[in-house]
Amino acid sequence: MKAITVEQITKTYHHKKVVTEALKGISFAVEQGEIFGVIGPDGAGKTSLFRILTTLLLADSGTASVDGFDVVKDYKKIRNCVGYMPGRFSLYPDLTVQENLEFFAAIFNTTIKENYDLIKDIYQQIEPFKDRRAGQLSGGMKQKLALSCALIHKPTVLFLDEPTTGVDAVSRKEFWEMLHRLKIEGITVLVSTAYMDEATLCDRVALIQNGKLLSVSTPQGIVSEYPNSLWAIRANEMYPLLQAIKADPGIESIYPFGQYHHVAFKTPDLNRQKLEQIVKNGQYTGVEIKTITPNIEDCFMALMS
Numbered sequence: 500m501k502a503i504t505v506e507q508i509t510k511t512y513h514h515k516k517v518v519t520e521a522l523k524g525i526s527f528a529v530e531q532g533e534i535f536g537v538i539g540p541d542g543a544g545k546t547s548l549f550r551i552l553t554t555l556l557l558a559d560s561g562t563a564s565v566d567g568f569d570v571v572k573d574y575k576k577i578r579n580c581v582g583y584m585p586g587r588f589s590l591y592p593d594l595t596v597q598e599n600l601e602f603f604a605a606i607f608n609t610t611i612k613e614n615y616d617l618i619k620d621i622y623q624q625i626e627p628f629k630d631r632r633a634g635q636l637s638g639g640m641k642q643k644l645a646l647s648c649a650l651i652h653k654p655t656v657l658f659l660d661e662p663t664t665g666v667d668a669v670s671r672k673e674f675w676e677m678l679h680r681l682k683i684e685g686i687t688v689l690v691s692t693a694y695m696d697e698a699t700l701c702d703r704v705a706l707i708q709n710g711k712l713l714s715v716s717t718p719q720g721i722v723s724e725y726p727n728s729l730w731a732i733r734a735n736e737m738y739p740l741l742q743a744i745k746a747d748p749g750i751e752s753i754y755p756f757g758q759y760h761h762v763a764f765k766t767p768d769l770n771r772q773k774l775e776q777i778v779k780n781g782q783y784t785g786v787e788i789k790t791i792t793p794n795i796e797d798c799f800m801a802l803m804s
């Protein structure tokens with residue numbers, strides 16, 4: 500049995516005469532025990548998809564199941580077996596750390612003690628602050644408490660909607676390490692993010708843009724399907740260089756990436772000589788050109804263009 504199935508799901512919002520097609524016929528499946536990433540920019544449809552799968556929103560058409568249960572017919576069963584950490588924090592700011600956790604345990608008829616082993620690694624990091632109000636915690640600590648609350652009833656499938664947005668780099672790294680420990684416990688994780696580099700931390704990812712799935716694959720699979728030849732170029736005059744290269748008809752795409760511009764050619768026969776020619780026509784200093792292997796962000800840029 501698949502942990503999650505999504506078949507041709509559509510969702511349209513009507514708000515003050517504005518019609519937004521948030522999901523335009525999305526289909527994919529998630530295996531049990533997978534860490535499955537839903538990657539996409541703001542407004543791609545990630546939250547709508549998560550709300551449909553956690554039975555908080557009805558789709559217009561299509562079907563979906565979680566842990567073998569239909570999201571419409573069996574919504575009560577799904578609510579008991581999933582954990583959901585929404586994008587905006589789900590905590591009660593006036594309750595303390597411990598009171599928040601006790602509250603979530605109580606609504607699922609369980610206790611902190613009963614499932615302490617599952618949350619121990621995460622909760623121990625915030626336990627010294629157990630009497631502090633949740634509203635007074637740092638972003639990284641709120642995130643750990645929200646994850647503890649989403650796990651306290653030992654769900655089989657965990658939904659995390661943009662859990663690392665606005666969280667510092669160290670806390671992000673720790674968070675992903677925690678997700679890998681949950682995977683070892685057999686929990687399936689569906690996690691959304693707008694950070695493309697986090698795709699490499701998932702077993703498989705779905706890239707979503709404007710309510711459509713562009714690709715579903717392993718991170719390695721996505722990289723191996725990169726279609727263009729890719730180069731990195733830098734000079735002391737980065738902006739004029741970008742404009743000059745962009746204007747060339749042989750260029751598929753160019754975008755700033757760290758200290759370089761990444762340049763994809765339309766055909767493989769256009770290469771270093773072509774870039775050198777463009778550079779020669781301008782007044783650039785400190786020029787460096789090198790061929791590079793695409794990373795996952797380059798692949799997403801190519802798929803989204």
Ligand SMILES: Nc1ncnc2c1ncn2[C@@H]1O[C@H](COP(=O)(O)OP(=O)(O)OP(=O)(O)O)[C@@H](O)[C@H]1O
Nearest residue numbers: 512513514519521540541542543544545546547548
């Ligand atoms: N209740 C609503 N009424 C009207 N439009 C909505 C509603 N909820 C979402 N939308 C629109 O649907 C589209 C998809 O939104 P959704 O929140 O699902 O995307 P997202 O990928 O989670 O983005 P974000 O990270 O910005 O929340 C957006 O254009 C959004 O403005």
